[in-house]
Amino acid sequence: MKSNIFKTTLFISPSWGSLDSKLPIQIYSTYHIFGKSRKWTGKLKKKGKYMGYLKSLGEAPHLYDVMNVSPRMAMYLFKMTDEIMLVEGSLNDKERELIAAYVSGLNACSFCYRGHKAIAEMFGVEEGLIDSLVEDIESVNLDEKMKVALRYSKKVTENASKLVDSDAEALYAVGWDENALMNIVEICALFAMYNRLADGTGVIAGNTKTTLTANKKHGSYIDNLVDFGIDVPEDMKVIIDI
Secondary structure (H helix, E strand, C coil), X not given: CECCEEEECCCCCCCHHHCCCCCCCECCCEEEECCEEEECCCCCCCCCCCCCCCHHHCCCCCHHHHHCCCHHHHHHHHHHHHHHHCECCCCCHHHHHHHHHHHHHHXXXXXXXXXXXXXXXXXXXXXXXXXHHHHCHHHCCCCHHHHHXXXXXXXXXXXXXXXCHHHHHHHHHCCCCHHHHHHHHHHHHHHXXXXXXXXXXXXXXXXXXXXXXXXXXXXXXXXXXXXXXCCCCHHHHHHHHC
């Protein structure tokens, strides 16, 4: 059974000059990476200033634009994301999105960090909490059960080959089960891929032409992808509703 996720409404502008200034744009100007607070130094770039690394996509590409370069991979990836992030399990939506944002922060991916921090806050994570966690998890006042899950996520993300039995036992000691451990690892692995897809193609938070707004709907990750306008291969349309 799938749980609900907030689905953002996306506004697309072919150039910054045509972006409706009345739209409720939400931009995060500060993010914390590897224990350092980094100010976003650039404002929204004017036309021609930033193209990303896939020049065929034009100005300021969004990650969904990148997905259209490899639509078959995108369909499988986003369907897998639904399975990892939305299927009912030991972790709830808020906890999963918190881990996703935290991992993206550890990986220094500004695009995924901004987006999933916003989604986590939509689910009730305190504003500014994730910034503080990325900067120094041990100094943050947080429920110990969740903090242990984040410690495990951090080690999976930064030093997975150094995991030992005691790391898993720490999870079990505070009440997480094996399904939770598996889901934590899945989220860490999933967002390692998303983070590399964004950074590797030059998709960054301060330059994307699509923005989060206050208009939120319920849906799934693959619904978002389809609504954005990806060219779904004909033989893959059947998997959307599976």
